Amino acid sequence: MTAGTIPALRSGPRYWWRSFLMMTRWEIVGLRLLLPITVFVQLLTGAGFVLGVGLFFGQIPPRAALFVSTGVIVITLATVGLVLGPQLIAGQKAQQTYDFIWSLPVPRSTAAAAWIVTNTIIAVPGMVVALVVANIRYDIDLVISIGILPGALLTLYTATMLGYAIAHSIKQPMLINLITQVTIFALTGFSPVNFPKEQLPGWLAALNEVLPLLHMANVMRAGLTEGIVTGLTRSYAVLGLWAVAATMVTGWVLRRRQ
Amino acid sequence: MTAYANTVIRRGAGYWWGSFVSMLRFDLVSLRNELMAVAVLQVLMGAGMAIIYGFYFEEIPEVVATYIVTGTPALAIVPVGMALVPGVVMQHKFDDTYDFLWSLPVPRLAIAASNFVLFTGIALPGVAMSLLVAAWRYDIDLAVSWSIVPAVLLAALMANSVGFGFAHAIPEPRVTNLIVNVIIFLVLLFSPVAFPISNFPDWFASVHRGLPFFHMANVVRGGLTEGLVDGLAASYAVLGLWMVGSWVVVAWVVSRRR
Numbered sequence: 001m002t003a004g005t006i007p008a009l010r011s012g013p014r015y016w017w018r019s020f021l022m023m024t025r026w027e028i029v030g031l032r033l034l035l036p037i038t039v040f041v042q043l044l045t046g047a048g049f050v051l052g053v054g055l056f057f058g059q060i061p062p063r064a065a066l067f068v069s070t071g072v073i074v075i076t077l078a079t080v081g082l083v084l085g086p087q088l089i090a091g092q093k094a095q096q097t098y099d100f101i102w103s104l105p106v107p108r109s110t111a112a113a114a115w116i117v118t119n120t121i122i123a124v125p126g127m128v129v130a131l132v133v134a135n136i137r138y139d140i141d142l143v144i145s146i147g148i149l150p151g152a153l154l155t156l157y158t159a160t161m162l163g164y165a166i167a168h169s170i171k172q173p174m175l176i177n178l179i180t181q182v183t184i185f186a187l188t189g190f191s192p193v194n195f196p197k198e199q200l201p202g203w204l205a206a207l208n209e210v211l212p213l214l215h216m217a218n219v220m221r222a223g224l225t226e227g228i229v230t231g232l233t234r235s236y237a238v239l240g241l242w243a244v245a246a247t248m249v250t251g252w253v254l255r256r257r258q
Numbered sequence: 259m260t261a262y263a264n265t266v267i268r269r270g271a272g273y274w275w276g277s278f279v280s281m282l283r284f285d286l287v288s289l290r291n292e293l294m295a296v297a298v299l300q301v302l303m304g305a306g307m308a309i310i311y312g313f314y315f316e317e318i319p320e321v322v323a324t325y326i327v328t329g330t331p332a333l334a335i336v337p338v339g340m341a342l343v344p345g346v347v348m349q350h351k352f353d354d355t356y357d358f359l360w361s362l363p364v365p366r367l368a369i370a371a372s373n374f375v376l377f378t379g380i381a382l383p384g385v386a387m388s389l390l391v392a393a394w395r396y397d398i399d400l401a402v403s404w405s406i407v408p409a410v411l412l413a414a415l416m417a418n419s420v421g422f423g424f425a426h427a428i429p430e431p432r433v434t435n436l437i438v439n440v441i442i443f444l445v446l447l448f449s450p451v452a453f454p455i456s457n458f459p460d461w462f463a464s465v466h467r468g469l470p471f472f473h474m475a476n477v478v479r480g481g482l483t484e485g486l487v488d489g490l491a492a493s494y495a496v497l498g499l500w501m502v503g504s505w506v507v508v509a510w511v512v513s514r515r516r
Contacts, residue, residue: 045443051448052446052448053314055447055450056311056314056315057315057457058454058456064314068314189307190313194314195313195314196316199313199314199316200313
């Protein structure tokens with residue numbers, strides 16, 4: 001009896017893995033027009049920051065050059081997660097395709113996992129080019145250690161999940177876009193990512209101790225330099241807390257029904 | 259015959275002036291909800307950037323601080339002339355109200371003139387506020403002279419003319435949007451506005467001597483300091499050329515028929 005074929009089981013690790021692969025393809029194919037442009041913009045902003053900040057100084061001090069060069073890649077990683085992701089979701093909400101995405105017969109967590117993979121693809125070229133440009137322009141001493149891997153992964157994961165939490169929990173697309181604009185402004189200006197935190201006023205430095213950006217910069221910088229970063233354990237701990245919190249908010253938002 | 263009494267002659271200085279005043283009211287009323295946001299945007303980009311630039315320095319020499327403070331008026335003019343003015347035009351094109359604008363029974367140059375006057379006026383409070391905040395932050399004593407008045411007026415009028423010109427001349431609003439973003443990026447990171455042009459490599463400095471941004475900052479700085487700038491006559495001349503050049507483009511755009 002052909003009519004009696006057993007329907008596919010919608011649970012278990014194999015089903016999750018298949019769904020995850022499909023969603024990754026879905027994300028990448030959906031972005032196929034935007035993907036090259038986005039990667040290109042990432043390259044330009046990354047290299048642009050490295051070169052532009054040099055023009056602030058008559059002769060850039062080596063320490064400033066080292067901070068900018070290692071800070072810019074944090075900015076490229078964080079902007080993908082915190083700005084690009086929310087803006088795409090805001091676009092889906094504005095075009096009213098948002099509900100359709102969630103109606104796809106896959107576990108919702110696979111969509112999040114697929115998005116993290118996509119973000120990695122977008123972010124890594126910009127990161128590498130920024131480092132190469134910095135090395136050529138400023139002749140800095142980079143000491144790349146294995147710590148860059150967990151640092152970069154945790155940074156990317158936390159930024160992506162934070163962006164996801166913001167974008168999925170807020171209804172109005174305009175508001176999402178506004179928040180991302182403010183985030184990018186705060187990210188590049190008022191967080192000690194491109195410069196040492198001692199150069200901020202005391203209260204602003206203290207505020208940054210509990211926000212994630214300073215710690216993203218710390219864990220990344222520790223993987224790229226030697227003897228500059230202190231309090232690395234604390235940074236991993238704070239960042240880990242942000243990652244867990246963002247994952248919980250995202251998980252709650254994605255599971256709820258309308 | 260009474261039937262002719264209401265016919266209005268659509269020419270002559272009186273008609274032109276009447277149209278100009280009507281267009282001023284029309285433009286001002288359509289912007290009424292955005293006026294506060296414009297001032298906030300200007301202070302963010304003017305004073306905000308002035309504060310952010312400072313974070314990049316371990317110690318700020320007084321001359322660097324003076325350059326940053328006296329660069330803020332130009333930084334606050336750019337978002338109005340080169341982002342808001344093109345933004346309004348873009349919005350008309352996106353909303354399909356662009357043709358309506360040109361169908362209004364007024365001389366088309368009155369539309370352009372009203373734009374120039376209105377946006378120059380709108381820019382001034384944000385410029386003044388940004389300068390005050392920056393001067394307070396860095397505790398700089400400025401030597402304000404009367405020439406600040408023509409300098410700011412010319413810089414603002416030039417920026418509005420250029421923004422108005424390219425936004426109308428380029429048919430596709432998305433291209434306009436791209437240009438706006440490139441200009442903002444260029445001005446914030448790669449322009450001798452808040453930093454001396456001597457920081458720039460020779461070839462880049464030459465490029466900037468042809469672009470308007472350096473000259474905007476230069477004439478304003480000339481009205482706020484003593485003995486810091488030279489080549490003021492050249493700066494006024496270049497700004498004048500950009501302004502007149504934009505007016506030629508505007509005249510061509512408004513006279514063409516489709």
